[in-house]
Amino acid sequence: MILDSVPSPDNRLYPSDRFSFSCHKGLVCFNSCCRDKHLLLTPYDILRLKNALKIHSDDFLSNYTLYDTDPKSGFPVLSLKLGDAPERLCPFVGKNGCRVYAHRPTACRLFPLGRASGLSHDGFKPDEFFFLVNIKGCLGFEAKEELTISRWLEDQEVLPYIEMNDKMLEILFHPKRDRNKPLDEKQLRKVMVACYNLDVFRDFVFNTNFLPLFQIDGETCSKIEKEDEALLNLGLAYLRKALF
Ligand code: SF4
Ligand code: SF4
Numbered sequence: 001m002i003l004d005s006v007p008s009p010d011n012r013l014y015p016s017d018r019f020s021f022s023c024h025k026g027l028v029c030f031n032s033c034c035r036d037k038h039l040l041l042t043p044y045d046i047l048r049l050k051n052a053l054k055i056h057s058d059d060f061l062s063n064y065t066l067y068d069t070d071p072k073s074g075f076p077v078l079s080l081k082l083g084d085a086p087e088r089l090c091p092f093v094g095k096n097g098c099r100v101y102a103h104r105p106t107a108c109r110l111f112p113l114g115r116a117s118g119l120s121h122d123g124f125k126p127d128e129f130f131f132l133v134n135i136k137g138c139l140g141f142e143a144k145e146e147l148t149i150s151r152w153l154e155d156q157e158v159l160p161y162i163e164m165n166d167k168m169l170e171i172l173f174h175p176k177r178d179r180n181k182p183l184d185e186k187q188l189r190k191v192m193v194a195c196y197n198l199d200v201f202r203d204f205v206f207n208t209n210f211l212p213l214f215q216i217d218g219e220t221c222s223k224i225e226k227e228d229e230a231l232l233n234l235g236l237a238y239l240r241k242a243l244f
Helices: 043-052 057-064 106-110 149-155 159-172 185-196 198-207 218-226 228-242
Strands: 018-020 065-069 076-080 113-119 126-132 146-148
Touching: 018 149, 043 057, 043 159, 043 185, 043 198, 043 228, 057 065, 057 198, 076 185, 106 113, 106 159, 113 159, 146 149, 149 159, 159 228, 185 198, 185 228, 198 218, 198 228, 218 228
Parallel strands: none
Antiparallel strands: 018 146, 065 076, 113 126
């Protein structure tokens, strides 16, 4: 989530903090929130969704995403393409809820929480905090039962997403990246292919001299051939080396 302003310290939540929320089919607001949102997609979100839909990453990008670049860093900013106005429905919402529930993106898993993170000054462990995103008409906040932030993150199975998303931070905050200069065209293309267009990246890895050049061992080779998670990790490692 890109924030216009950072939530004040009073509104920041940490893993042991508690909040009240429950979302279920019995609520009259059920399904009403899966529309009219600026829903950012991370590389791992795209990996999961294109595999759930069993489509090529190129097709996913052209059919389901909107593309922009961050004016400061020049990094790509991808978001979910919604249906037409006035409803602007999410393409995955159905009568019975989310049709890609097991593979829903980070922002949907976190909701009603938002997460802010950045690299700490002393190394590569991200500093993070959470905050509540209240949307009009959401009855989930009326729930009586309380739960901790960490319980919510576990229940929503969002931790593997967070782990993968944070690996992008190492690239965004790379010590050699000139903060005053956005990515150039060539760098931008590398980020798009190695992070967001994994099926094209796989072709690039296996059909050029990439493997000997980057000295990829046999075990990693057979892993990246079968597992997109391993391929994305390779893409991120490649960017850390090749970008700056
Ligand atoms: S509006 Fe809130 S409670 Fe209602 S379905 Fe959406 S997230 Fe759940
Ligand atoms: S991906 Fe699923 S949970 Fe997220 S907005 Fe779309 S329908 Fe709702």
